[in-house]
């Protein structure tokens with residue numbers, strides 16, 4: 699599915715790969731070369747973050763639609779991230795790793811499909827606006843090291859989603875948009891599971907190598923994550939994902 703460009707083709711490929719794996723139709727074999735960059739559709743136009751049009755903080759319907767579009771784009775990129783982890787690192791872990799990331803990939807495809815359907819209900823669609831080019835950077839930077847990938851993608855980026863999603867849910871709830879509120883609540887619950895999978899596999903790999911997980915994570919984040927970790931943190935969601943304050947509190951900026 700990394701070579702599927704069109705959104706619907708990618709969603710279908712993601713779901714069928716996850717289903718085939720679940721049904722035992724795929725071998726636990728990882729000798730396929732992974733593409734450096736996954737295929738992308740012609741639209742949306744991808745812009746560097748500093749050239750993205752301002753979405754504005756206002757409560758306009760247009761602003762909210764742009765926000766849903768941005769979230770759909772993140773989910774679209776997350777499909778590729780999940781299957782890239784399977785193809786690139788699956789062979790270095792027990793089968794359960796592939797079980798988890800196949801399921802994550804299927805979840806991301808579902809999240810994208812739900813948001814894209816919502817955009818259509820609002821008279822828009824995925825691709826109608828420009829999107830952020832840069833979501834693959836974290837994948838490219840960590841393509842050689844499964845510990846670095848787990849440290850940055852699920853345990854920093856997806857964990858960030860846990861921090862910001864409750865406020866986004868509030869924003870849509872505040873204008874009575876229950877359809878979007880419901881979708882985002884489902885995404886938040888699924889993402890706790892994704893962060894948990896990341897943390898569990900990170901800790902098991904650390905244990906195998908005799909590393910202390912928290913300090914190893916802090917080193918990897920300092921090396922491979924270009925942003926900073928800042929509050930507010932959703933401590934309770936992070937905690938239920940196993941990502942305790944012992945990981946992030948020591949390196950968070952206030």
Ligand SMILES: [Fe+2]
Nearest residue numbers: 773776806809
């Ligand atoms: Fe997601």
Ligand SMILES: [Fe+2]
Nearest residue numbers: 776856889892
């Ligand atoms: Fe996710």
